[in-house]
Amino acid sequence: MARRRSMRRLNPQIRANEEGARVTSSAAAASLPDNDDMLREILLRLPPQPSSLHRASAVCKRWRGLIKDPKFQRQFRGHHRKPPLLGIFTYSSQGILFTPILHPPDRIPPRRFDLGLCSNHAYYDFLDCRHGLVLVKKTLPGDVIVCDPITGEQRCVVVPAELKMGYLKGSVLCAAGDHGSGESSPFR
Known part of the structure; x- marks a missing residue:
């Protein structure tokens, strides 16, 4: 019986929040900021690897909405400058x-x-x-x-x-400052 009590203490307490959803006491203590600007700044600092934003967008609808925003995506690319070599x-x-x-x-x-x-x-x-x-x-x-x-x-x-008569070689030259914008860029 004593063993059973100690097991209960190790489990987090479950209670209902104001909306009636079940949350654990540890989850309530670690709640995220309500300020979208603050959360956006945190998300901007994720590593530039392809899985980072994908995984973060799976956390909740709010995060997915912030990450899908074209303004955020431009800021993310601007913050990391060079994308990783895939x-x-x-x-x-x-x-x-x-x-x-x-x-x-x-x-x-x-x-x-x-x-x-x-x-x-x-x-x-x-x-x-x-x-x-x-x-x-x-x-x-x-x-x-x-x-x-x-x-x-x-x-x-x-x-x-x-x-076309001779040996043709070529190179892709993007217009200055236009590549990496996520849109098809001009080339020469």
Whole structure:
């Protein structure tokens, strides 16, 4: 019987709050601030790894609402400046493939950044990858395609006929200050 009493003391006391929901005494003591500005400042300091915001948004509807806000997302990117390197694109006999470099839970599955038809090595050559954009060259007719693997968007850039005669190399150059905004950025 004495053993049973000591077991009860170890368990937190359960009581109802003003709304009638069950809360533990330890949960009531550790309640979060009601001020959204203060909570936003705390969330801004989460690490920039992909899983950080995803996990925090699963805490409750309030946190999810703050994290989904485009203003918060701009502030988060601005606070962390450079996003983490998620992986690299490699060109092999199998095509253009994404190879993740982060460890779980931040590891991005290779199929998430599949370039679709542009990854086929028989029809496309890999030219460059920069600021989240991948530049590939169509072997015939020789035009280049700028791929955004995050959004799946692909833009074809027509190469002038006089440049198609020689060996074509290229590089993605984003307009100053426009890359990393989460929107498709201008390129040259």
